[in-house]
Each structure stands twice: as structure tokens, then as C-alpha cells.
Amino acid sequence: MTLQVSNLVGGYSQVPVLKDVNFDVKDGELVGLIGLNGAGKSTTINHIIGLLTPFRGSIKINGIGLNDDVKQYKAQIAYIPEQPIVYKELTLKEHLEMTMLAYGLDQDAAWKRAHDLLKLFRLDNKLDWFPDNFSKGMRQKVMIVCAFLTNAKLFIIDEPFLGLDPLAVNDLLNLISERKRQGASILMSTHVLDTAQRYCDRFVLLHDGQVRTEGTIEELRKLFPDAGDSLNDIYLTLAREGDAS
Amino acid sequence: MKQLFRQRLSTHLKEMMRYLRLVFNDYFVLALLFVIGGLGYYYSNALKQLHTGLWWAPLVIVGILLVSVQLGRFATLIEGPDYVFLLPKEAELYHYLRSGFRYSVSIAIAIQVLFWILLMPFVQVTMHATTTELYLLLASILILKLTWLNTDFARKYHLRQSWLASRFIFRLLVPVIALGLSVYINYWIGLIISLAALLASYFTRQNWANRSLDWTTMIDDENSRMHTVYQFFNLFTDVPTLQGSVKRRRYVDGILNRIKLIPRNTYLYLYAHGIVRDNEMSGLYVRLLVIGTLFLVFVKGALLPIFLSLLFVYLIGFQMIPFYFHFSDNAFVHVYPITNRYQLKSFQRVLLYLLNTVGVVFAVAVLAVNLATPVTFIGVIVGEVLEIWLFVYLYLPKRLARSERTR
Numbered sequence: 001m002t003l004q005v006s007n008l009v010g011g012y013s014q015v016p017v018l019k020d021v022n023f024d025v026k027d028g029e030l031v032g033l034i035g036l037n038g039a040g041k042s043t044t045i046n047h048i049i050g051l052l053t054p055f056r057g058s059i060k061i062n063g064i065g066l067n068d069d070v071k072q073y074k075a076q077i078a079y080i081p082e083q084p085i086v087y088k089e090l091t092l093k094e095h096l097e098m099t100m101l102a103y104g105l106d107q108d109a110a111w112k113r114a115h116d117l118l119k120l121f122r123l124d125n126k127l128d129w130f131p132d133n134f135s136k137g138m139r140q141k142v143m144i145v146c147a148f149l150t151n152a153k154l155f156i157i158d159e160p161f162l163g164l165d166p167l168a169v170n171d172l173l174n175l176i177s178e179r180k181r182q183g184a185s186i187l188m189s190t191h192v193l194d195t196a197q198r199y200c201d202r203f204v205l206l207h208d209g210q211v212r213t214e215g216t217i218e219e220l221r222k223l224f225p226d227a228g229d230s231l232n233d234i235y236l237t238l239a240r241e242g243d244a245s
Numbered sequence: 246m247k248q249l250f251r252q253r254l255s256t257h258l259k260e261m262m263r264y265l266r267l268v269f270n271d272y273f274v275l276a277l278l279f280v281i282g283g284l285g286y287y288y289s290n291a292l293k294q295l296h297t298g299l300w301w302a303p304l305v306i307v308g309i310l311l312v313s314v315q316l317g318r319f320a321t322l323i324e325g326p327d328y329v330f331l332l333p334k335e336a337e338l339y340h341y342l343r344s345g346f347r348y349s350v351s352i353a354i355a356i357q358v359l360f361w362i363l364l365m366p367f368v369q370v371t372m373h374a375t376t377t378e379l380y381l382l383l384a385s386i387l388i389l390k391l392t393w394l395n396t397d398f399a400r401k402y403h404l405r406q407s408w409l410a411s412r413f414i415f416r417l418l419v420p421v422i423a424l425g426l427s428v429y430i431n432y433w434i435g436l437i438i439s440l441a442a443l444l445a446s447y448f449t450r451q452n453w454a455n456r457s458l459d460w461t462t463m464i465d466d467e468n469s470r471m472h473t474v475y476q477f478f479n480l481f482t483d484v485p486t487l488q489g490s491v492k493r494r495r496y497v498d499g500i501l502n503r504i505k506l507i508p509r510n511t512y513l514y515l516y517a518h519g520i521v522r523d524n525e526m527s528g529l530y531v532r533l534l535v536i537g538t539l540f541l542v543f544v545k546g547a548l549l550p551i552f553l554s555l556l557f558v559y560l561i562g563f564q565m566i567p568f569y570f571h572f573s574d575n576a577f578v579h580v581y582p583i584t585n586r587y588q589l590k591s592f593q594r595v596l597l598y599l600l601n602t603v604g605v606v607f608a609v610a611v612l613a614v615n616l617a618t619p620v621t622f623i624g625v626i627v628g629e630v631l632e633i634w635l636f637v638y639l640y641l642p643k644r645l646a647r648s649e650r651t652r
Contacts, residue, residue, distance in 0.1 A: 050335070050457045050458075050460075051328065053403045066457045070336045070456070070458075071335065074334075074335045076333075079329055081329055085326045085329055087324060087330075098330050102334045146329075146330070
């Protein structure tokens with residue numbers, strides 16, 4: 001059991017956005033966090049990475065809560081934000097060094113890995129450039145390279161596909177599969193449902209700050225036999241239902 | 246982690262030095278020497294007229310020291326991307342922050358000592374304070390400042406007891422009580438109160454230092470601190486990193502809504518909304534307007550008010566000019582099906598409105614103070630009308646045409 005979110009109530013100010021959210025991500029599993037804009041996906045993620053504190057409920061990674069041991073909790077996470085965020089005054093090379101420093105990675109091994117990743121995303125000739133001047137897609141790639149440089153046990157990926165070129169999307173999915181095989185868990189929020197359907201092992205469908213339903217695609221199909229076969233159809237039915245009720 | 250702070254600090258100091266060199270250029274230093282000399286002379290003269298037992302003297306002392314205790318914030322030098330890149334290092338960030346704390350303390354101490362030295366003669370004359378008492382006062386403000394900074398430190402963590410980071414308690418309540426008791430009753434009592442607050446705030450450090458960090462607050466705090474620093478430098482030179490922050494200012498909607506929504510007014514709409522909501526622009530405008538008005542209220546003489554009001558109208562107008570290009574980098578204005586024939590006209594209209602407001606406020610101020618000397622207030626009114634007209638319709642188009650070429 002890697003990530004365990006139980007009875008999470010939380011949000012930005014006094015008004016809770018999340019109302020009693022429960023789900024988990026097991027070892028070697030890719031879970032898709034699906035929901036409309038404002039459903040609470042990013043809020044959930046902000047709680048997991050410790051940007052927000054829960055009003056109630058708990059979040060544990062391999063049994064460790066944030067306030068049990070900050071260091072151990074955080075060392076297990078690698079995070080790719082929805083909006084790429086980079087240091088204005090650091091070059092791409094320095095960003096990678098920063099990551100190695102922060103995660104305490106072995107320099108030689110990490111650089112070897114970094115070069116592979118940079119080549120994969122066609123950034124290997126831009127080591128001395130400033131990512132701040134990159135396009136959104138390229139900055140997104142910087143975030144991906146930095147995250148996959150680490151040996152994190154839990155990857156939190158917030159809407160990774162927007163702005164990435166099709167080749168990069170494919171490469172990212174391969175990277176995710178590779179990490180999954182090595183036993184890492186991945187929580188990914190996205191709106192690109194057909195990609196999610198093909199790659200995610202399980203889905204957590206958020207609506208209005210609550211988990212509407214969760215399960216594998218087969219389980220969802222069984223739950224909503226009239227909705228159709230694809231995740232897209234099931235989700236649309238569910239979202240409309242949720243709005244009607 | 247300490248290494249990281251040292252590295253950031255050296256970059257930070259280098260940047261600050263660069264700006265300071267720009268601020269303290271030869272002319273400014275010369276002007277500053279005169280101002281300091283003049284103020285020093287005024288201060289020493291004023292001291293001769295003072296004696297003990299003035300009812301307002303203790304209030305002034307408490308007020309000035311209260312202000313001085315607020316100066317010098319906790320410099321963390323944290324940057325936006327840190328919450329992603331330093332995520333796994335969070336536990337060690339305490340050492341980083343402690344380095345920042347020490348640096349902030351050293352600066353804050355310098356500020357407190359400076360204020361204390363400046364205030365010392367005043368305290369001695371009006372309160373008949375002994376040397377020991379003066380040192381006790383210094384110790385109190387230093388301790389209050391240390392508590393203030395420690396509170397700011399605690400704020401960076403997700404606290405269990407939120408009173409530890411209460412700005413009201415540690416920035417206002419405790420200093421007012423401690424300084425008030427010092428001045429009115431006994432300097433020892435003030436010191437004891439300050440010391441108690443410091444101990445209360447310090448002993449809880451173990452409690453919060455290993456809790457999780459409140460990244461959002463920490464990053465916001467640091468950004469707002471740097472913003473203040475840059476804003477200061479921006480008075481003297483252009484600060485490229487100063488990103489305009491925006492405020493809604495609903496109370497101006499009444500004026501803004503009078504703009505008719507027709508294509509010709511596209512730029513008028515943009516400029517009017519932009520200047521009002523852009524904090525740099527509206528801040529500059531309001532600051533200069535207030536300072537100018539204050540000058541005009543307090544300055545005496547037949548010709549000086551005319552000169553001052555014309556100077557301030559020019560200054561305000563001049564500072565607004567760059568806003569003409571504010572939207573040039575925005576792709577939308579190039580996409581809209583409008584010609585920029587009306588761009589200049591719109592900008593002139595906005596500027597005319599702004600400067601006319603300044604003119605009226607200044608005229609009213611001068612009129613109220615110099616009702617006995619018609620030459621002065623008539624001079625101000627005629628001068629302003631002429632100046633604004635020349636500025637908006639002759640100077641501005643020329644100036645913009647020149648900037649357009651060099652852009």
C-alpha cells in the first residue's frame with residue numbers, strides 16, 4: 001500500500017472543497033484522478049504534497065503521515081505540477097543539479113540517467129539554456145525530466161498531457177510504465193480520458209469534492225451498464241447525473 | 246542547505262548592490278547630504294525648545310519605536326519553484342531558514358540601533374532618562390524585534406497553535422504594552438514584558454520546527470517582501486523584475502463604466518482599466534498626488550506653490566508615459582480589428598482626466614491656504630491649465646513618437 005487517503009476534508013480557506021475523500025494507490029499501480037474543472041483534483045494533489053493541511057482525515061505514504069516524519073514523507077514523492085514552474089535565474093543544467101541535490105542522488109548515475117532522459121525529450125542540446133524562456137511544452141518536459149531523475153516511490157502528476165507533443169506524450173507514458181514495473185505508484189490527474197483509459201489501472205472519479213466512484217474500467221462498466229463502453233461515455237453520464245441530482 | 250542559502254544570499258546581495266549603486270548616484274548623495282544636514286539642524290534647534298513634562302513626548306517615542314520595530318522582515322530568499330524542487334529536502338529546510346533568520350536579525354538590529362540613536366537625544370530631553378534607562382530601552386526594542394522575527398519564522402510552518410504566528414499579538418499588542426510601560430512607568434517592566442514574549446515565542450520552536458512547512462505562505466511572504474524592496478528601487482530606476490500586481494478597485498467602477506463600448510474606445514477601455522488597476526501606476530499617481538498636496542498645504546511663499554504644483558503635475562504626467570506601451574506585448578491588441586489611430590487619442594484622454602484631477606486637487610489646496618494672496622492661486626490655476634494642455638497635446642505625441650522609434 002503506497003498512498004492512502006482516508007476521510008480527507010480540506011481546501012484553501014475555511015470552506016472545505018474536499019468533503020470526505022477516500023482512495024488509495026497501491027505499489028506498481030497507475031491511478032487516474034478524473035473530474036471536471038473545480039471537482040477538487042488539484043486540491044487533492046496539493047494536500048498530498050503537503051501544500052495544504054487537511055481539516056480532517058489523513059494522508060499516508062507507506063504508512064507515514066506528513067506530521068509523523070516530514071523528511072521521510074516528502075523524500076518519497078516526486079511531483080510534476082500542472083503549470084511548469086522553473087527558476088528564472090537557473091539554466092536547465094542547474095535545474096537538474098538542483099534536483100540531484102534535493103533528492104541526494106548519486107551524481108554520476110543521475111547524470112547518466114539525465115542524459116538519457118534529455119535525449120528522449122530532445123533537450124540534450126539545451127543544457128545551458130534558461131528554461132524560463134522555453135515554451136510551455138518544453139518547460140513541462142523539464143519538469144518531467146527532473147521528476148523521473150529521482151527514485152521516488154510515489155509520482156504525483158497533475159495533467160501532464162496538455163502542451164506536450166504526441167511523441168513526448170508517448171515517451172512519458174513509457175516512462176510511467178517503466179517506473180510502474182519497478183514498483184513505484186503513480187497518481188495522475190487528467191482530462192484526456194481515452195489515454196487514461198488505455199494506461200491507467202484504476203480510476204478515481206471526483207465530483208464536487210467527493211469520490212463519486214472508483215475502480216477498474218471493467219468495474220465501472222459493470223456499475224454503469226447503460227452508459228457505454230469507453231471511460232469517456234461513462235464519465236459523461238456520471239457528470240451529467242451528478243449535475244442533475 | 247546552508248550552502249544553498251549562502252549562495253542565494255550572495256546573489257541577492259549582488260543584486261541589491263547593483264540597485265543601490267543606481268540609487269546612490271553622485272547627485273542623489275549630494276542632495277541627501279543637504280537634506281540630512283538640514284534635518285539635523287532642524288532637529289537640534291527643535292530639541293532646544295523642548296523640556297520635560299510634555300504630554301505628547303511619550304506618545305511620539307512609543308509611536309516611532311513601534312514603527313522601527315516593524316522594519317526589517319524575515320528574508321527567506323525562497324523562490325516559487327522551491328516547493329517542487331526542494332520538496333524532498335523539506336526537513337532540512339529548517340537549517341536553511343535559520344541561516345535566513347540570522348541574516349534578517351543582523352539587519353533588523355542595525356535598523357533598531359539607528360532609530361535608537363536618532364531618538365536618544367529626544368528621550369533624554371523630554372523624559373530625563375538616565376544612561377541605564379536608555380540602554381534598557383534599546384534592549385527592549387531589540388528583544389521585541391527578535392520576537393517579531395521569530396513569529397514570522399513560525400508563520401512559515403503549519404502550526405498547531407495559530408496564536409504563535411499572530412501578527413496582531415507580536416507585532417502590535419506586545420510592543421505597544423512593553424514600550425508604553427517602559428516610557429510611562431518603568432523601563433525594567435518593559436524589558437521584562439519583552440523578554441517574556443521572546444521566551445514564549447522561542448520555547449515553542451521545537452514544537453513547530455519539525456512540522457510541515459506552509460510553502461504557500463512562505464513563498465507569498467517572500468514575494469511580497471521582495472516586491473516592497475523592488476518598489477523602493479523603482480522610485481529611482483527601472484526594475485525589470487517588478488511584475489505589476491493588480492487590484493480590483495471596485496469603487497472606481499462608476500467612472501470606468503462611463504466609457505461607451507464602441508470599437509473606437511477599445512484603447513480607452515484598456516488604458517483606463519489598466520491604469521486604475523495596475524498597482525504600480527495607480528500607486529505612483531496617488532503617492533505623488535498626496536505628497537504634492539501635502540507640500541502645497543505646508544509650503545509658504547508667493548511663487549513657490551506655483552513652481553511646486555507645476556513640478557508635480559509634470560512629474561505625474563511624465564511617470565504615466567510608459568504605460569502607453571503597456572499593452573504592446575499583448576497579442577490581442579494586434580489581433581483586434583481596430584486601427585491604432587485612436588490609441589494616442591485614447592491615451593491623451595486618460596492622461597487629461599488624470600492630470601485635470603491633479604490640477605483641481607492642487608488648486609483647491611493652494612486656494613485654501615493662500616486665500617490672501619491672489620497672485621499665487623491665480624498663478625497656480627493658469628499655470629496648470631497651460632501646462633496640462635502643452636503636456637498632453639504637444640509634448641506627449643512628440644515624446645511617444647520618439648520612444649516608438651527607439652523601441
